[in-house]
Amino acid sequence: MRTAISPVAAQPGEDIDFGPLENWIGFQLRLAQTASFAAFSREARDVDLSPGRFATMLLIGRNPGISQIALSRAVGNDKSTMTFALDGLMKRGFVRRTRLRHDRRTYCLSLTAAGERMLAKLTECATRHDRNLDRIVGFRDRAAFLRILRKIVTELS
Amino acid sequence: MRTAISPVAAQPGEDIDFGPLENWIGFQLRLAQTASFAAFSREARDVDLSPGRFATMLLIGRNPGISQIALSRAVGNDKSTMTFALDGLMKRGFVRRTRLRHDRRTYCLSLTAAGERMLAKLTECATRHDRNLDRIVGFRDRAAFLRILRKIVTELS
Numbered sequence: 001m002r003t004a005i006s007p008v009a010a011q012p013g014e015d016i017d018f019g020p021l022e023n024w025i026g027f028q029l030r031l032a033q034t035a036s037f038a039a040f041s042r043e044a045r046d047v048d049l050s051p052g053r054f055a056t057m058l059l060i061g062r063n064p065g066i067s068q069i070a071l072s073r074a075v076g077n078d079k080s081t082m083t084f085a086l087d088g089l090m091k092r093g094f095v096r097r098t099r100l101r102h103d104r105r106t107y108c109l110s111l112t113a114a115g116e117r118m119l120a121k122l123t124e125c126a127t128r129h130d131r132n133l134d135r136i137v138g139f140r141d142r143a144a145f146l147r148i149l150r151k152i153v154t155e156l157s
Numbered sequence: 158m159r160t161a162i163s164p165v166a167a168q169p170g171e172d173i174d175f176g177p178l179e180n181w182i183g184f185q186l187r188l189a190q191t192a193s194f195a196a197f198s199r200e201a202r203d204v205d206l207s208p209g210r211f212a213t214m215l216l217i218g219r220n221p222g223i224s225q226i227a228l229s230r231a232v233g234n235d236k237s238t239m240t241f242a243l244d245g246l247m248k249r250g251f252v253r254r255t256r257l258r259h260d261r262r263t264y265c266l267s268l269t270a271a272g273e274r275m276l277a278k279l280t281e282c283a284t285r286h287d288r289n290l291d292r293i294v295g296f297r298d299r300a301a302f303l304r305i306l307r308k309i310v311t312e313l314s
Contacts, residue, residue: 016231017219025290025299026193026283027212028306033190034233035313036183055184062174074173076191126183133182136312137305142182145305148294149185155293156192 029152036133044125047118049092054122056085057111060095061119064110071109076153094118186309193290201282204275206249211279213242214268217252218276221267228266233310251275 021027037051044051055075060066072082086109089095094115100106111119137145178184194208201208212232217223229239243266246252251272257263268276294302 016216016223016227018231019215019219020280020284020287021212021215023303024283024287025294025303025306026197026287028303028310029186029190029193029290030212031233032306032309033186035310036186039313040183055178055187058176058178059173062176066173070173074175076188123177126181127177130177130181130183132313133186133309136309137182141301141305144298145302146180146182146185148298148302149182149189152189152290152293153185153192156196156289 036129039132040126040129043129044122047121047125049094049118049122051122051125053085053089054119054126056082057089057094057115057119057122060109061111061116065108068107068109089115193286196289197283197286200286201279204278204282206251206275206279208279208282210242210246211276211283213239214246214251214272214276214279217266218268218273222265225264225266246272 040051040054044054056071059071059074063070068082068086069079072079075082077085086095086097090097092114093112096110096112096115097107098110100108134142197208197211201211213228216228216231220227225239225243226236229236232239234242243252243254247254249271250269253267253269253272254264255267257265291299
């Protein structure tokens with residue numbers, strides 16, 4: 001059954017023994033996420049911003065004034081990864097960071113006009129990508145699949 | 158339905174609008190993978206090696222002599238990410254890299270004795286982690302869930 005798991009093991013001249021990985025949810029989840037991100041990157045190849053910034057930009061756009069902590073939590077990134085991502089987005093002029101008046105330790109984030117335009121472009125690519133994922137998963141299994149993904153997030157957080 | 162997707166949106170004082178992300182397979186897949194990796198990292202907190210190296214170590218251990226290209230493909234990493242990972246594993250003395258005699262451009266990878274011992278430790282943690290994922294996904298849905306993950310990998314590769 002080895003060749004059933006992915007095209008990986010089907011490369012000519014290579015017969016890789018995946019051992020327990022073949023049947024481990026954690027590893028297959030990782031491969032699926034990696035493949036999904038690569039496909040999204042291909043959809044977004046003409047957009048001059050890493051598609052990894054899409055969720056961050058979308059959440060700032062829909063929640064202007066959101067704090068960096070709330071954003072990290074929502075995207076599932078740790079604090080230093082988020083700081084690095086936001087620094088890049090500010091340098092590019094897509095995101096603006098201001099301090100709260102009543103609490104100078106807290107930053108508020110919002111999109112600039114250029115950020116809004118960039119978000120619109122990435123949203124088009126993400127929409128195409130997710131339609132493709134919907135087709136792969138299939139209408140019949142979609143709800144159950146999403147329910148399990150959410151259960152993993154809830155129970156492991 | 159917003160609070161159903163994850164504990165993220167249920168933080169007190171925060172009511173984040175996830176917009177289309179809430180129902181997008183690509184984003185939920187990413188959150189699930191991030192949560193799964195964080196949980197594996199917690200299981201492996203006493204092991205003195207990043208749990209991100211586990212799949213790489215296991216595949217080298219089961220396929221001694223595997224090429225770097227075959228390994229990158231199997232783990233789903235690009236070439237530069239894999240080079241960085243392998244450099245670290247060689248510096249730590251866990252992996253050995255030799256050139257093929259008949260093709261000096263090709264490297265062959267294998268585990269050292271210290272690498273075998275480290276792999277055994279990480280395998281214990283990964284086994285605990287995957288048992289936990291099995292419990293969350295549930296016996297009834299496990300096969301269907303794995304089948305969809307594999308289908309995503311196959312169709313997007």
